Amino acid sequence: MRVNHVGEVCAQALYQGQALTARNPANRQALERAAAEEQDHLAWSEERIRELGGRLSLLNPLWYAGAFALGAAAGALGDRWNLAFLAETEHQVEEHLSGHLARLAPSDHKTRAIIEAMRADEARHRASAVALGAAQMPQPAQLAMRAMAKLMTTLAYRV
Numbered sequence: 001m002r003v004n005h006v007g008e009v010c011a012q013a014l015y016q017g018q019a020l021t022a023r024n025p026a027n028r029q030a031l032e033r034a035a036a037e038e039q040d041h042l043a044w045s046e047e048r049i050r051e052l053g054g055r056l057s058l059l060n061p062l063w064y065a066g067a068f069a070l071g072a073a074a075g076a077l078g079d080r081w082n083l084a085f086l087a088e089t090e091h092q093v094e095e096h097l098s099g100h101l102a103r104l105a106p107s108d109h110k111t112r113a114i115i116e117a118m119r120a121d122e123a124r125h126r127a128s129a130v131a132l133g134a135a136q137m138p139q140p141a142q143l144a145m146r147a148m149a150k151l152m153t154t155l156a157y158r159v
């Protein structure tokens with residue numbers, strides 16, 4: 001759940017960075033709407049961590065800063081690439097959450113409900129980015145994003 005929370009910290013930062021640099025008002029509005037849902041995710045996962053007696057990642061400020069810079073950079077490339085980055089991020093988050101659901105204890109209904117709700121939102125965020133004209137992320141960029149996500153989830157799992 002700490003890893004999921006880090007993901008949501010990054011989602012906050014990404015969306016804020018992207019909304020800052022998005023050019024088209026409709027896109028900016030969609031980014032802001034999604035960002036509001038990401039705020040819910042952040043709150044849900046933090047609350048669940050507290051209930052389970054866990055702690056948040058110590059590296060959260062670092063995650064935030066890195067993701068903000070990435071979001072702003074993606075935004076600076078123009079809306080089509082901004083949305084492409086967003087759609088691919090949401091796609092990878094969906095996959096990560098599905099993996100977590102598969103490993104989750106079947107008796108942990110509360111965590112399951114939270115993750116399922118988040119996954120449904122992320123799927124909608126991806127669909128709306130595609131509907132707004134996201135470009136298709138080139139394979140090497142997808143792989144680079146996967147490598148970064150892997151590093152992030154491994155680190156956040158421990159620290």
Ligand SMILES: [Fe+2]
Pocket residue numbers: 008011037038041118122
């Ligand atoms: Fe989220």
Ligand SMILES: [Fe+2]
Pocket residue numbers: 011034038090121122125
């Ligand atoms: Fe999302």
